[in-house]
Amino acid sequence: MPRTLDPELRRALAARIRYYNEMGIYDFYRRAPVEHAEEVAAAMAVDEAGTTVLEHTLDPGEEMSPRKAAAVARPVPVEENIFEAIALKPEHGVSDPVKALKIIREDLGDCTRCVLHKQGRKQIVFGVGNPKADLMFVGEGPGADEDAQGEPFVGRAGQLLNNMIKAMGITREQVYIANIVKCRPPGNRTPEREECETCSPFLMRQIAVVKPKVVVALGAVAAKTLLAMSASMMQLRGRFYEFRPTGVRSNDPNWDGCKLAVTYHPAFLLRDPRQKGEAWKDLQMVMKELGMKAPAKTLSSDH
Ligand code: URA
Numbered sequence: 001m002p003r004t005l006d007p008e009l010r011r012a013l014a015a016r017i018r019y020y021n022e023m024g025i026y027d028f029y030r031r032a033p034v035e036h037a038e039e040v041a042a043a044m045a046v047d048e049a050g051t052t053v054l055e056h057t058l059d060p061g062e063e064m065s066p067r068k069a070a071a072v073a074r075p076v077p078v079e080e081n082i083f084e085a086i087a088l089k090p091e092h093g094v095s096d097p098v099k100a101l102k103i104i105r106e107d108l109g110d111c112t113r114c115v116l117h118k119q120g121r122k123q124i125v126f127g128v129g130n131p132k133a134d135l136m137f138v139g140e141g142p143g144a145d146e147d148a149q150g151e152p153f154v155g156r157a158g159q160l161l162n163n164m165i166k167a168m169g170i171t172r173e174q175v176y177i178a179n180i181v182k183c184r185p186p187g188n189r190t191p192e193r194e195e196c197e198t199c200s201p202f203l204m205r206q207i208a209v210v211k212p213k214v215v216v217a218l219g220a221v222a223a224k225t226l227l228a229m230s231a232s233m234m235q236l237r238g239r240f241y242e243f244r245p246t247g248v249r250s251n252d253p254n255w256d257g258c259k260l261a262v263t264y265h266p267a268f269l270l271r272d273p274r275q276k277g278e279a280w281k282d283l284q285m286v287m288k289e290l291g292m293k294a295p296a297k298t299l300s301s302d303h
Helices: 007-022 037-043 066-073 097-108 144-149 156-167 193-210 220-227 266-271 273-289
Strands: 028-030 044-046 052-054 135-139 176-179 214-218 241-243 258-263
Touching: 097 193, 135 156, 135 193, 135 220, 144 156, 156 266, 156 273, 176 193, 193 220, 214 220, 214 273, 220 241, 220 258, 258 273, 266 273
Parallel strands: 028 052, 135 176, 135 214, 214 258
Antiparallel strands: 044 052, 241 258
């Protein structure tokens, strides 16, 4: 039976695991059973081999019980340990990505997890496209059109994104499109960090289900949230990052994350069309990675 954790402790553990994941550490084992959940957060450590362990240090005079000794001797697979509550989501084990995405959508429910639910959203904008897409685009959050239609990137920025996708020689239906936050921020303001952190675990789960080969982060909010790093667009663009969705494991043992590229948000390109050439360079890099043939046409200013 998975243990139920206090939500605050769970959040602290998730943040700690994300931190280790970002350092490239994914394998956790339990060195000794910890009786109280509070001890867990305090007891996490990284051993010399770079493996994260739950360290239970014995108090002076405390003897290790045979049960504890056995636990020390036998690393526990992640499924069996306290991280189960974090690592294994309800869609885990559901091989049909359509069904798995439906489970995530149902889990999201009529979400009230952050303030955006009471700031005028009409509906949750989950994501759209090919559930087995090789290429996934992630934007910031729904605008007015998306909020009205319940689909990401259907307004002016969406038209430009469609043109960008078309310029790559593929169609919108072939890719998967989602956002960092699923509810429209009022007045199209930038989503707050807390809103991004509350909502993005659902996106991480969508990514783990779709298992794309490449994720393209559209703009700084998407890039910074997915990569959990703060840098300028100039610094973020022009290279691939190794990306693994945080806090979730894919069903598929053969999918161990993907590449992530950063490019300009289409709304920014609408404001500054001179940057389209730069965005096109980013997309060409993605096409090369995916083995796609570059069509002769580029992202011209008539898009
Ligand atoms: N901008 C975004 O970031 N996402 C959308 O879905 C639409 C506009």
